[in-house]
Amino acid sequence: GENVEQHPSTLSVQEGDSAVIKCTYSDSASNYFPWYKQELGKGPQLIIDIRSNVGEKKDQRIAVTLNKTAKHFSLHITETQPEDSAVYFCAASTHAGGTSYGKLTFGQGTILTVHP
């Protein structure tokens, strides 16, 4: 099955700096890669996603890049703000093997702290 590794486990930055979180996946059939933000006591919330036919996607201060050859993808947050502080999860999903309905395999999470 799919295995997703996420690094770093914790990330501390100053307000205004950029933050980068990296994930690798094992199943070359994976073709959908969402990123979720989880605040304390809440469920994960989708912040950006990318499909395997695209190498990069940007939404305001957030961008995701995908390298299918190397099987890794990254989340980039620019001009970080204290309200960006949360746990961030990457995930991978595949159409192969009967999981066409979108079962997600998550990384272990990154605790991002943005200091004012």
Next chain:
Amino acid sequence: GAGVSQSPRYKVAKRGQDVALRCDPISGHVSLFWYQQALGQGPEFLTYFQNEAQLDKSGLPSDRFFAERPEGSVSTLKIQRTQQEDSAVYLCASSFLPRDLGGTEAFFGQGTRLTVV
């Protein structure tokens, strides 16, 4: 409602007790997922429903775990004879369509935090 609703938010169970966790997905959403999130970890897949059909239960950790969605809307995750290792947050997610029919985003509920003592 506007989002996925789960109840109860918190549940404390004595070891050996049965529990039932409820999920109200977004109205009209075909796909429904249950995930288990241990403390400090990412969510792990438990089971998937497409309407009332349970198409994948490969993630259920043991036969003490049972899920149903009899009318294709509300779903219940039941855990029999709870054990300490069952302590976790149980998350429900729904999406309008399965991904192979064009669906994408899965919306998560706030979860039920189960503590077995």
